[in-house]
Amino acid sequence: xxxxxxxxxxxxxxxxxxxxxxxxxxxxxxxxxxxxxxxxxxxxxxxxxxxxxxxxxxxxxxxxxxxxxxxxxxxxxxxxxxxxxxxxxxxxxxxxxxxxxxxxxxxxxxxxxxxxxxxxxxxxxxxxxxxxxxxxxxxxxxxxxxxxxxxxxxxxxxxxxxxxxxxxxxxxxxxxxxxxxxxxxxxxxxxxxxxxxxxxxxxxxxxxxxxxxxxxxxxxxxxxxxxxxxxxxxxxxxxxxxxxxxxxxxxxxxxxxxxxxxxxxxxxxxxxxxxxxxxxxxxxxxxxxxxxxxxxxxxxxxxxxxxxxxxxxxxxxxxxxxxxxxxxxxxxxxxxxxxxxxxxxxxxxxxxxxxxxxxxxxxxxxxxxxxxxxxxxxxxxxxxxxxxxxxxxxxxxxxxxxxxxxxxxxxx
Amino acid sequence: xxxxxxxxxxxxxxxxxxxxxxxxxxxxxxxxxxxxxxxxxxxxxxxxxxxxxxxxxxxxxxxxxxxxxxxxxxxxxxxxxxxxxxxxxxxxxxxxxxxxxxxxxxxxxxxxxxxxxxxxxxxxxxxxxxxxxxxxxxxxxxxxxxxxxxxxxxxxxxxxxxxxxxxxxxxxxxxxxxxxxxxxxxxxxxxxxxxxxxxxxxxxxxxxxxxxxxxxxxxxxxxxxxxxxxxxxxxxxxxxxxxxxxxxxxxxxxxxxxxxxxxxxxxxxxxxxxxxxxxxxxxxxxxxxxxxxxxxxxxxxxxxxxxxxxxxxxxxxxxxxxxxxxxxxxxxxxxxxxxxxxxxxxxxx
Numbered sequence: 230x231x232x233x234x235x236x237x238x239x240x241x242x243x244x245x246x247x248x249x250x251x252x253x254x255x256x257x258x259x260x261x262x263x264x265x266x267x268x269x270x271x272x273x274x275x276x277x278x279x280x281x282x283x284x285x286x287x288x289x290x291x292x293x294x295x296x297x298x299x300x301x302x303x304x305x306x307x308x309x310x311x312x313x314x315x316x317x318x319x320x321x322x323x324x325x326x327x328x329x330x331x332x333x334x335x336x337x338x339x340x341x342x343x344x345x346x347x348x349x350x351x352x353x354x355x356x357x358x359x360x361x362x363x364x365x366x367x368x369x370x371x372x373x374x375x376x377x378x379x380x381x382x383x384x385x386x387x388x389x390x391x392x393x394x395x396x397x398x399x400x401x402x403x404x405x406x407x408x409x410x411x412x413x414x415x416x417x418x419x420x421x422x423x424x425x426x427x428x429x430x431x432x433x434x435x436x437x438x439x440x441x442x443x444x445x446x447x448x449x450x451x452x453x454x455x456x457x458x459x460x461x462x463x464x465x466x467x468x469x470x471x472x473x474x475x476x477x478x479x480x481x482x483x484x485x486x487x488x489x490x491x492x493x494x495x496x497x498x499x500x501x502x503x504x505x506x507x508x509x510x511x512x513x514x515x516x517x518x519x520x521x522x523x524x525x526x527x528x529x530x531x532x533x534x535x536x537x538x539x540x541x542x543x544x545x546x547x548x549x550x551x552x553x554x555x556x557x558x559x560x561x562x563x564x565x566x567x568x569x570x571x572x573x574x575x576x577x578x579x580x581x582x583x584x585x586x587x588x589x590x591x592x593x594x595x596x597x598x599x600x601x602x603x604x605x606x607x608x609x610x611x612x613x614x615x616x617x618x619x620x621x622x623x624x625x626x627x628x629x630x631x632x633x634x635x636x637x638x639x640x641x
Numbered sequence: 642x643x644x645x646x647x648x649x650x651x652x653x654x655x656x657x658x659x660x661x662x663x664x665x666x667x668x669x670x671x672x673x674x675x676x677x678x679x680x681x682x683x684x685x686x687x688x689x690x691x692x693x694x695x696x697x698x699x700x701x702x703x704x705x706x707x708x709x710x711x712x713x714x715x716x717x718x719x720x721x722x723x724x725x726x727x728x729x730x731x732x733x734x735x736x737x738x739x740x741x742x743x744x745x746x747x748x749x750x751x752x753x754x755x756x757x758x759x760x761x762x763x764x765x766x767x768x769x770x771x772x773x774x775x776x777x778x779x780x781x782x783x784x785x786x787x788x789x790x791x792x793x794x795x796x797x798x799x800x801x802x803x804x805x806x807x808x809x810x811x812x813x814x815x816x817x818x819x820x821x822x823x824x825x826x827x828x829x830x831x832x833x834x835x836x837x838x839x840x841x842x843x844x845x846x847x848x849x850x851x852x853x854x855x856x857x858x859x860x861x862x863x864x865x866x867x868x869x870x871x872x873x874x875x876x877x878x879x880x881x882x883x884x885x886x887x888x889x890x891x892x893x894x895x896x897x898x899x900x901x902x903x904x905x906x907x908x909x910x911x912x913x914x915x916x917x918x919x920x921x922x923x924x925x926x927x928x929x930x931x932x933x934x935x936x937x938x939x940x941x942x943x944x945x946x947x948x949x950x951x952x953x954x955x956x957x958x959x960x961x962x963x964x965x966x967x968x969x970x971x972x973x974x975x976x977x978x979x980x981x982x983x984x985x986x987x988x989x990x
Contacts, residue, residue, distance in 0.1 A: 331738025342979040346971060349738065416979070418986045425989075484801075485866045505867075506851055589806065589852050589988035597985075603708035605978065606735070 276619070282612035283398075286391035288336035289383065292329045293320040297387035305381050313380070314363035321355035339393070339607070340382040347373045378405045394613035399423075419597070419614065423621065426593040429512065429583075430576035434523070434569050436516040441524035441568070442561075449531035460528075467521040475582045478514040479505060482586065511587040515579060522575060523568035530564030567638040570629060577622060594618050670699035671913045675727040676900075677704035678857050679880040683933030684727075688921050691929075695920070698913060706855060709736055712905055716741045721905045724914040728765055730970040731809075731977075733901045737764035743904040749915045751922045751940070760939040765901035767939035768921060769930055772956035772965070773810050773896040776878040777870035778863050779887045789894040792870060793818040793846055803859050803871025806852035806988075808980040809973050810872065810896045813966060815842035817894050823966035830972070836980070840987055852988070863888055875956060876934040896968045897956045899939065931955060 290297060295316035303309045324330040334348030354370050367374040385403060386393070396402055396409065400417045404410045411417065444463070448456045466474060481487055482505040489501040504510050534557065542552040580595035594614055601611035629635075673689060675681040681704060689700045703723065705711060709732050715721045728736065736742040742764035747753045753761045760767030775792050777785050786798050793815065804811055813826045819842045821829050829835035843850075851868055853859050859873035860881035875890060882888050902921060904914045920926060927938035928946035937957030938944055944957070952958050956965070 328738075328740045331735070331740070335739070338975065338978060343975045346975045415986055416982045418982060418989060421989055483865060483867055584854070589985075590990075592989075600981075603710045605981070606710055606713060606739070607978075608710075 279612045280616050282608055283394050283616045284390045284392065285609065286386065286389055286393070288332050289387045290389045292324050292327075292333050293317070293383070293387065296320050296383065300380065300384045300387065303380065303384070305377065305384070308375065308377055309380050311362055311364045314367055314374075315361055317367070318355045318358050318363045321352045325352050325356050336386055337382065340386055341373070341379060344373065344379075347371050381405055391609075394609040395616065397610060398613040398617045419594075419617075422592070422594050422597060423617070425591075426577060426618070427621070427625075429508075429515070429579075429591070429593060430573050432512055433515045433519055433576050434573045436512065437519050437523035437572050438565065438569055440516070441520055442527060442565070445524050445528040445531055445564075448528050449534075450536075463521055463524060466517070471518060472581060474518055475514060475585050478510065478517070478582075478586055482510045482513075505586060506588040506591075508587070508591050511583050511591045514582050514586045515576060518582065519572045519576060523572045526568040526571065527561060527564040530561055530567075534560045562633075563637050566633045570626075570638070574622060574626075577618065670701045671724050671910055671917055672701045672703060672722060673725045673727075673917065674703045674705055674723045676707065676856065678877065679934055680856075680874075680876055680900075680936075683876075683930055683936075687929040687933055688926055691926065692917060692920050696916070700917075707732060709741070712736065713739065713741045716906050719907065721908045723905050724908045724910045725917050726903050726905060727768065728901050728903045730762075730765075730899050730901065731973055733762055733765035733903055734970055734974055736903060737762065741906055743906050743908075743911065743914075745904070745918075746915070750919045755941050756922075757939045757941065760899055760901075762901070765903040766918065766922060767899040768902050769900050769927070769936035769938060770897055770955070770957050771900060771936045772875045772892075772961075773805070773872060773898065774875045774878070774890050774892060774956075775870055775872045776859070776863060776888050776890045778866065778868075779889050781866075781869040785889055786870060786891060787893065788818075788891070789814050790818040792872075792891075793842060795846055795849060798870070799849075800869030801849050801851055801867065802846060803851050803853050803862050803868040803873070805872055806854050806984075808984045809977070810968075811843065811984075812836070812839040812980065813896070813968075814872075814894055815839040817966060818842060823894065826966055827969050827972050836983070840983070843987070860886065860888070876936050879935045879954060892961045892964045895956060895961060895965045897962070897965050898968060898970075900936065 296313060299313040299316040300309060303313065321330065324333055330349055330352035331345075334345040334352075337344035337348055351367065351370060351374070354366070358366055373379055382405075385391075393403070397412070398419050400412050400420050401409050402412050448459055448463070450456075451459065483489075484501045484503070484505070486505075488504060489498075492498045493501065538556050538560070539552050542556040543549070547555070577593075578595050579593055580599060583591050583593050584596060598611045598614050598618075601607045601614065675684055681702065685702065689702065692698070693700045705726075707729060709728075712723065712726060713736075715723060726742075728742075733742070737744070744763055745766060747761065747766075750766060757767060757770070760770075775786075775789070777798075779785060781800060782798065786792060786794075791798055792802065812830055816826050816829055816835065816839050817823055819838060830839060851862065851871075853862070853871070856874050856877050859868075859871040860877050862868045863871055863873075863878075864881060864886040875895070878888055878890050882890075902918045904911065904918070908914060922940060924938070924940045924943035924946055927940045927943040930936060931938065931947050931951055935951070935954040935956075937952075937955035938947065944952075947955070953960070956962070
């Protein structure tokens with residue numbers, strides 16, 4: 230094509246090129262769209278809803294609206310007056326009809342132990358109250374209604390959003406005087422559990438790295454004929470169900486299981502060791518399950534490292550250790566970073582393995598999320614624990630990003 | 642409306658897979674949900690199959706471990722695929738209070754006066770009486786433990802013990818073992834000093850306790866020698882004994898409780914659900930359960946239909962019932978939250 234012709238068509242060509250590029254981008258966008266929608270619907274939306282559950286507080290606000298309105302005037306020093314009790318009676322008559330007294334009682338029970346049955350009792354009594362004075366009637370019914378703390382708890386629980394669950398997730402609560410304080414020592418639990426969750430995850434991550442790194446090196450350097458067979462051994466457990474592998478560990482580790490029998494037979498111990506229902510068992514089983522997650526990124530990064538670098542270092546006079554440490558190892562860091570982060574974050578959410586192999590002092594935060602979701606039906610608390618864990622994870626991720634640099638990470 | 646949407650959304654998110662999978666066959670056949678294991682197998686042979694044979698209706702079975710959350714999730718999202726559910730008493734009371742179970746119309750089931758007192762609740766009807774007891778491995782002791790105090794006696798009966806990871810029953814037993822009279826248990830446990838006393842008693846065996854959560858664990862651990870004695874549900878132990886495990890039940894301070902039938906609120910199969918519960922509540926069907934698993938009937942006419950030899954192995958037998966302590970579901974409705982937190986804090990120490 231001659232230069233003159235080129236000049237003539239240049240502008241239209243550019244436009245056509247742009248159009249073609251736009252079409253391509255659009256097509257690429259369309260291809261990504263299903264995944265984007267999928268992530269949005271099953272990942273981002275539920276997380277946002279979960280976060281709102283942690284502060285959502287509709288039970289009292291929806292069911293005792295008159296009482297809450299009447300309490301707005303109350304200063305909290307003395308027992309509230311007749312109008313509050315009258316409103317309370319009217320609200321309870323309503324909840325008896327809508328069958329929501331149980332919900333009210335359940336919510337109050339979080340603040341005051343024993344309030345559940347007393348609310349149900351009050352609901353039944355309110356149905357029979359024809360006219361006032363209501364205050365005396367409630368005071369005669371149960372001493373609970375004659376305490377100022379009860380009414381400040383109802384007032385506090387009456388706002389449509391609450392910090393109650395989030396505070397409790399870090400072992401804090403509102404005192405009757407309206408200040409944030411620690412919960413009583415015999416109820417202090419979650420801070421320790423969060424620390425334990427992070428501790429176990431760190432331990433498992435380090436264990437998988439120590440075991441996985443040399444293995445990955447061997448796999449990456451052996452001729453494919455052998456390394457493929459070895460890789461199958463790594464992947465085989467990876468393809469087995471998590472539950473099956475955990476149950477297998479229960480069998481192996483139990484008091485009269487093969488490991489203990491072997492140790493007894495060898496005379497290394499006089500009585501069976503407590504391997505199962507212990508921290509040791511939990512870490513061992515989790516390390517086994519997580520090993521491929523740490524190993525595979527390291528392995529695939531190692532595969533890309535040319536052996537000529539180390540050879541060059543050696544020929545230039547570096548010893549075997551120096552050549553490894555200054556030339557080879559730094560090139561594997563992106564794989565290590567990716568593998569460790571993957572394992573660490575997966576470990577934070579472990580539930581089945583600690584539940585089956587661990588003892589009561591090895592349960593991680595997911596256990597309590599499940600407990601509150603399934604047994605206690607306290608979804609606010611479950612969401613709050615999840616929210617705190619998510620925040621802690623994001624903070625750790627940010628710190629990690631600072632230290633290692635997420636752009637340096639490589640999955641292969 | 643918006644709120645409803647949000648609740649629906651979050652429920653869908655929480656149980657997405659489960660609900661989606663089960664919603665597909667929400668109508669047509671009747672879905673009965675029970676506790677799995679030896680118990681559900683006994684129910685299958687004595688209730689589900691005979692019912693299906695008699696009516697020609699297909700009975701679809703599901704298993705769960707008593708999580709009321711699943712029922713609530715279905716009811717709130719309006720995709721109820723469980724019709725009849727076997728629940729325990731605390732769940733029946735809680736489910737009724739929170740409006741996730743149908744209020745029962747007894748005229749469609751059975752004459753209420755024929756049912757064991759306390760077994761005909763607003764939202765659930767007792768199907769059988771089981772008990773939480775403790776059992777031991779007979780090969781581990783020359784002479785086995787006889788009372789609940791022996792369970793807490795590490796000197797006379799050394800070895801690991803299994804206990805349910807739940808404050809319910811365990812705190813009562815700790816107090817009884819510590820010398821509190823059986824009918825005064827809740828008086829003592831209702832005070833902060835009483836709770837401290839119960840935990841102090843548990844402290845004495847804490848190092849030797851392994852905590853179970855599924856009903857199948859205690860018989861397994863006892864047979865494997867993982868523990869020498871364990872609290873358990875009596876039927877699970879009885880069935881392990883039937884299969885040849887060297888176990889023995891101790892009835893002292895047994896905690897009898899009810900399994901109950903309830904209907905999930907808003908099920909499209911409500912007529913079939915009533916029909917099923919009415920069938921399951923007849924004396925003939927009830928008395929057929931005990932030979933498969935030693936749980937006692939709740940229909941008063943069914944008691945006489947159980948063979949005398951077999952009746953001795955039921956929690957409802959007068960000899961066994963005399964040893965029971967008066968379990969209070971009401972107490973746990975009020976105090977479960979706080980005492981469970983206390984137990985978990987104590988366990989983590």
